[in-house]
Amino acid sequence: MELPINPVAIPIAAVAALVIGAVWYNPKFGFGNVWMRESGMTEEKMKTGKMGVIFGLALVFAAILSVLLMQFTNHQWGAFGMIGGDPAAEGVLPSFQAFMDDYGNAFRTFKHGALHGGIFGVFGALPIIGTIALFERKSAKYIFVNSGYWIVTLIIMGGILCAWH
Template identity: 65%
Template sequence: MDFINPFAIVVAAVSALVIGFIWYNPKVFGTAWMKAADMTDEKIKGGNMAKIFGLALLFAFLLASALPGIVVHQMGVFSLVGGDPANALPSYEAIMSDYGSAFRTFKHGAFHGVLSGIFIALPIIGTNALFERKSAKYIFINAGYWIVTLGVMGAIICGWN
């Protein structure tokens, strides 16, 4: 049984950029983020956009590649057999026969993605922001982006099998 749809990983990674285009648009949170991040139009225009978006896509791909272990429950069973079902005990086939498609929905993936955003992304962003002396607004704008993005990515990865 395949747990990961490679096309879903790519689409999930691209979704991070699409959500970012919307989230950080000046008509959504872009203006507030620029103020909270002490960002100016000059700073933005001075950046190498190809490098920034290329690396952002690479990082999103790395994140999407790690998410199946969080949003797809069957990955835990798969890991118990060392990633090789051919060497597994008969109980592996039995449990996968009974539960191989359990909780493989967009809704369930979104749920675990959102939890990942709240319990992983928020604490990381919040800790960095505290030491960088950034405001609560900065923390919540950026963490909100990742909570939504991880929810969408989790939905794509878990539901698209």
């Protein structure tokens, strides 16, 4: 039986978050100048910090987010949740296997995952970033640049996670 998770998709989706960020926050190609101005970041401040740690943790956080996002993009998780996890466990009814045979890969497309990733971004990332920004007295531009990044990123991550099975 095919599991609703492809462990290779998780690191690929996590790396995608960093690649999108490199373009999105780049001063030459994306919103880097707006982000720097609205966040109070300077060129001098950008040169400080341990970049290996920053990018390493960003990758770990993106991988954690990928695991969570997979729950939203792959409907098959619901079927696994109904039986409590392991489909080979004792007591799992044959109807579960019949259901998975009929619907095991239903809605497993990039487009469907992108839709759920976008919904997750709008209803998850936007309110979180917006709330933090309001209390930090950041501008609407700051909210839209950062939320926009996460919405686009979650769309791509969701597509990767859902389609790759």
